[in-house]
Structures are given as structure tokens and as C-alpha cells.
Amino acid sequence: MKRIAACLILVFLLVAPALHAQGSGSPTLDAVRGRGFLICGVSGTTPGFSLPDSRGEMRGSDADFCRSVAAAALGDATRVRFVALSSTNRFTALQSGEVDILARTTTWTLGREASLGLLFAGVTFYDGTAFMVKADSGLRSARDLDGATICILPGTSTELAVSDWFRQNGMRFTPVLIDSTNELRAAFLADRCDSYATDSSSLAAFRFNAGDRREAFTLLPELISKEPLGPLVRKGDDKWFDIVRWTLFALLAAEEQGVTSANARDQLGSTSPDIRRLLGVDGDLGRALGLDPRWAFTAITQVGNFEEQWQRNMAPLGLARGVNALWSRGGLHYPPPFR
Incomplete structure (x- = not known):
């Protein structure tokens, strides 16, 4: 019995560290x-x-x-x-x-x-890709942007979505690519581009933060991509x-x-x-x-x-739930069962 007990102790000493090393499995x-x-x-x-x-x-x-x-x-x-x-x-x-x-x-x-x-x-x-323009530009639709310069963050899905949309609609544009959100917005404000393209939620947030100048910016009505x-x-x-x-x-x-x-x-x-x-x-x-x-x-x-x-x-940004509501309220969010 002592020999068996000793063997069991030895097995435990060898196995326990390995079990501990496995941690949570993640x-x-x-x-x-x-x-x-x-x-x-x-x-x-x-x-x-x-x-x-x-x-x-x-x-x-x-x-x-x-x-x-x-x-x-x-x-x-x-x-x-x-x-x-x-x-x-x-x-x-x-x-x-x-x-x-x-x-x-x-x-x-x-x-x-x-x-x-x-x-x-x-x-x-x-979400979805959208375009923002200056309200005094006279632009009212994304289809008015033929030949426009567009401020875009490089390496984003926005860059591809804009390129695809313009090509699909037989339109031309010139991208202004700046790898900094703040610098990109500054370029738009400084009229280095005719329009600023990104997710509609980000554009709404940008306009909201403009305070008293919110009315100076217009979100064009089209969403040109799906952006989950x-x-x-x-x-x-x-x-x-x-x-x-x-x-x-x-x-x-x-x-x-x-x-x-x-x-x-x-x-x-x-x-x-x-x-x-x-x-x-x-x-x-x-x-x-x-x-x-x-x-x-x-x-x-x-x-x-x-x-x-x-x-x-x-x-606070003025964004309605819309498609981001629960499925039971006309939206797309649908949690699987907890069971």
C-alpha cells in the first residue's frame, strides 16, 4: 500500500504542473x-x-x-x-x-x-459609407460628386467602397488619402476636398461635435455600402x-x-x-x-x-436605433438563446 501511495503521489506531482499550465484553455x-x-x-x-x-x-x-x-x-x-x-x-x-x-x-x-x-x-x-459636404456647396446627392475630390482614410473599407461605387456609376473622383482622422477632418474643413467619406455614424458624430456650426455640413442621403x-x-x-x-x-x-x-x-x-x-x-x-x-x-x-x-x-449624436434595434423592434440584432 505504501508503494502504491508513493506512486500516486509521484503521478500527482508530475501531472499537477501540466494541468496548471493548461490554465483556462484560452x-x-x-x-x-x-x-x-x-x-x-x-x-x-x-x-x-x-x-x-x-x-x-x-x-x-x-x-x-x-x-x-x-x-x-x-x-x-x-x-x-x-x-x-x-x-x-x-x-x-x-x-x-x-x-x-x-x-x-x-x-x-x-x-x-x-x-x-x-x-x-x-x-x-x-453602418454604411456616406458622404458629407459643405451645406453651401449646392451638392444634394452623391451623384453630384462626379469629378470631386474625396477625403478618405487609407486602408479602410471606405476606400474600396467609394472606388467601387464611382466605377460602377461611371463617375470619376480624386481621393485625398490622409492616415489620421483629425488631419483628414481638418483637410475637409480647409476645403482640400469637396467631400468627406466614411461611415455615416462617424460623419454624424463629426457634425454633432461642430456645435453651432452643425448646419454648415450636409450628410448626403445615399448609403453606398453595408458596413457591419x-x-x-x-x-x-x-x-x-x-x-x-x-x-x-x-x-x-x-x-x-x-x-x-x-x-x-x-x-x-x-x-x-x-x-x-x-x-x-x-x-x-x-x-x-x-x-x-x-x-x-x-x-x-x-x-x-x-x-x-x-x-x-x-x-446624444442624434442617431436613431433604426436597423440597430432588436429584431423584435424592426432591427437586425438577434441574440441566440442562453441555454
């Missing part, structure tokens, strides 16, 4: 927990999505989504470091491990997902992908079920099976993700559900 989650905070890549220049406030705190829907993931993974929404990235270095920053998640108004496309070694975890905002924006993670870490994707679904499901940051604690006593599973009262969904049973509860109470985050970040 290298990214282990790295995040090891350093104690999530690193999130954002633009840092886009009102409504990510822009520092007067105290230097990053505000916006992209920033809040990363806070939601931090709350789910670490139990604390404040444990996030934000890294401002340009349109040209955002993908390499994620590929190299400089950031754990990229939430930078990035359009989900086949080319990006198939060739960059990255995965989109869902859609946080359904969403967060990205590296391929090969399926567990981390699941955490990021289902955090988004949790925010949407909470809105669908009427669970808010204010009433989530009371909802722990709900008799609804859907709410009880979402908040971790029943079931084993948290363990399946490698998280605390109340991961979604923590994200909702600390950052708010999808509607709360929209009202905090997008509504």
Missing part, C-alpha cells in the same frame, strides 16, 4: 488574468465609439464594449487599458498581441476574416472568441429580457428561465466559457445592457 484569457487587465485597441478619435473625455477617460460604445468584456472576464469593468490605433496599424497590433481585442469601428468583410488570421466576434453597429462594425480577436483561441462573442449576446439578451444595470440584482429572483440562465442563477453557462457563473450579471450591472450603452453613447 491563452488570451490567461494572459489577461495574469497581467490583471484587458488591452483594448480603439480609434480614440471617434465620438460615440471611442474618444477621451475632459478627464482623459475613454468614452463611447467601443470602449464600453471592452469594459463589458473586462467585467465578464475579470469581474471588474475598470480593468481595461485602451490603445489608440490608426486604420493602418490596427490589424498588426492585434496580430502581434499588442492588444487582446480590437474594437475600432472595423467592418466585417470576407477578405479581412479570411486573410488576416482574425475573427469578427459579431456586429455591434450596422464589430470587435475582432485572433484566430486559434476559440475560448476567447466565445467569451467576446457571448458578451455581446449577453448585452443584447439583457435588453431583450428587460434586464438593466439598475434592476439586475432584483432580477436574480426572477422566475423566467431565460433570465435566470443569463444571470447565472441556474445552469452552467459560465463554466462552459471558463468564467464565473455570474459573468453576464457583472457585465450588465457594471456597464449596462445594449440599450443603456446606446443611450449613453449614440443617442
Whole structure:
């Protein structure tokens, strides 16, 4: 018996370190927990999505989504470091491990997902490419832009969308490519280009921030592309992908079920099976993700559900929910079941 016991102890000593080294099953989650905070890549220049406030705190829907993931993974929404990235270095920053998640108004496309070694975890905002012009230009439609100069961020889906649209409509344009959102907007204001093209949400935010000068700018009515924006993670870490994707679904499901940051604690006593599973009262969904049973509860109470985050970040820009509403309210957002 002593020999058997000794053998069992030896086996345990050999196997235990290997089991410990396996961690959560997600290298990214282990790295995040090891350093104690999530690193999130954002633009840092886009009102409504990510822009520092007067105290230097990053505000916006992209920033809040990363806070939601931090709350789910670490139990604390404040444990996030934000890294401002340009349109040209955002993908390499994620590929190299400089950031754990990229939430930078990035359009989900086949080319990006198939060739960059990255995965989109869902859609946080359904958008489209649009054009802004000076109100006194007399331009009223995108079809009035034949021969125009267009300010565009290089390396973006906007660049391709504009090129495709002009070619398809037998029109010409001259791109003005500047790899800085602030410098690009300054070029537009300085009349270096006839129009400024980017996602309609960014144009609306730019106009909103113009204050008393808002009426000086016109958003042309056409949307010339589909631009589903969403967060990205590296391929090969399926567990981390699941955490990021289902955090988004949790925010949407909470809105669908009427669970808010204010009433989530009371909802722990709900008799609804859907709410009880979402908040971790029943079931084993948290363990399946490698998280605390109340991961979604923590994200909702600390950052708010999808509607709360929209009202905090997008509504002030004058943006209606539109297609970004829940499926039950005529929109496209449709969270899968929590079961």
C-alpha cells in the first residue's frame, strides 16, 4: 500500500504542473488574468465609439464594449487599458498581441476574416459609407460628386467602397488619402476636398461635435455600402472568441429580457428561465466559457445592457436605433438563446 501511495503521489506531482499550465484553455484569457487587465485597441478619435473625455477617460460604445468584456472576464469593468490605433496599424497590433481585442469601428468583410488570421466576434453597429459636404456647396446627392475630390482614410473599407461605387456609376473622383482622422477632418474643413467619406455614424458624430456650426455640413442621403462594425480577436483561441462573442449576446439578451444595470440584482429572483440562465442563477453557462457563473450579471450591472450603452453613447449624436434595434423592434440584432 505504501508503494502504491508513493506512486500516486509521484503521478500527482508530475501531472499537477501540466494541468496548471493548461490554465483556462484560452491563452488570451490567461494572459489577461495574469497581467490583471484587458488591452483594448480603439480609434480614440471617434465620438460615440471611442474618444477621451475632459478627464482623459475613454468614452463611447467601443470602449464600453471592452469594459463589458473586462467585467465578464475579470469581474471588474475598470480593468481595461485602451490603445489608440490608426486604420493602418490596427490589424498588426492585434496580430502581434499588442492588444487582446480590437474594437475600432472595423467592418466585417470576407477578405479581412479570411486573410488576416482574425475573427469578427459579431456586429455591434450596422453602418454604411456616406458622404458629407459643405451645406453651401449646392451638392444634394452623391451623384453630384462626379469629378470631386474625396477625403478618405487609407486602408479602410471606405476606400474600396467609394472606388467601387464611382466605377460602377461611371463617375470619376480624386481621393485625398490622409492616415489620421483629425488631419483628414481638418483637410475637409480647409476645403482640400469637396467631400468627406466614411461611415455615416462617424460623419454624424463629426457634425454633432461642430456645435453651432452643425448646419454648415450636409450628410448626403445615399448609403453606398453595408458596413457591419464589430470587435475582432485572433484566430486559434476559440475560448476567447466565445467569451467576446457571448458578451455581446449577453448585452443584447439583457435588453431583450428587460434586464438593466439598475434592476439586475432584483432580477436574480426572477422566475423566467431565460433570465435566470443569463444571470447565472441556474445552469452552467459560465463554466462552459471558463468564467464565473455570474459573468453576464457583472457585465450588465457594471456597464449596462445594449440599450443603456446606446443611450449613453449614440443617442446624444442624434442617431436613431433604426436597423440597430432588436429584431423584435424592426432591427437586425438577434441574440441566440442562453441555454
